[in-house]
Amino acid sequence: MSEQNYSLQEAILYSHKMAQLSKAVWKQIEKDWQNWVKPFDLNLNEHHILWICYHLDGASISEISKFGIMHVSTAFNFSKKLEERKLLTFSKREEDKRNTYIELTESGKHLFEETMEAHAQGTDKNTVMQASLPLKDLYGRFPEFQELEAIVKEIYGEEYLDILDRSIASIKAEY
């Protein structure tokens, strides 16, 4: 890692721009996501848990916390609520007794699939995706954001991108 290989002005300008752009994009995604899953009586965290478990074919609380970027207690509490609704089950694994694993029930899988159905019917409400179409028209594909990936890898570790790759592979197999 470079030691002070930057001026204070560069650092402030860059941080300011990153804060403004990432807040703008994330807040819009958050808003759309909430609107999308609300009719299913789910909040964003609950849907994110279903999403992760569905695409990773079961996950531990710590994987959900890491990949979902939510506190372990948040991951646990919302999973608990979904368990009460019989959408998932908790279990321990023989080879790893310390972690709690989560698996979707049939009705959990079904509900998740219904949300994806609703998304497919309403991609016009996906603001960030819609706002990216001019770039797609220009490039022939959606932007890749490899620099953003590199930054996320530095912060969250290789593992984060590995889980992202696994969930992307699962989506590719599905749709």
Next chain:
Amino acid sequence: MSEQNYSLQEAILYSHKMAQLSKAVWKQIEKDWQNWVKPFDLNLNEHHILWICYHLDGASISEISKFGIMHVSTAFNFSKKLEERKLLTFSKREEDKRNTYIELTESGKHLFEETMEAHAQGTDKNTVMQASLPLKDLYGRFPEFQELEAIVKEIYGEEYLDILDRSIASIKAEY
């Protein structure tokens, strides 16, 4: 805007990746920002209000709401708290009686400058900036994220980037 010029798979993959990357980056920025301004008895929204007023040399509540990506009532309520601490003042302008304008007091400016001083002393705690240094080493400068800018412009309008440019110009003049 293109009409369905994308497959469902592309749309889901892209949205998923954008959600994961922007959540990851924004949550880290949020955490660092909170830690940074906490010693000054400020929360992120309050500091963002000071930031915007300082660099735009006064701003209306609606500008703060727009550029700070916070609800108008959030912008107003936190501004009110800062006013109670005598860090800013509310006023109306002769040419625009409908909007409430905010200006930092001397002690507001001073407090903001102190927070920037603390940031300058602790850039090692700015995780996203640090995590971007390998890219800076590679390119000779921090990444520009022009695609992200284009997306934000589509969503929030030209005005958002204009305000960003104004605040960037002010930072350049300052440091």
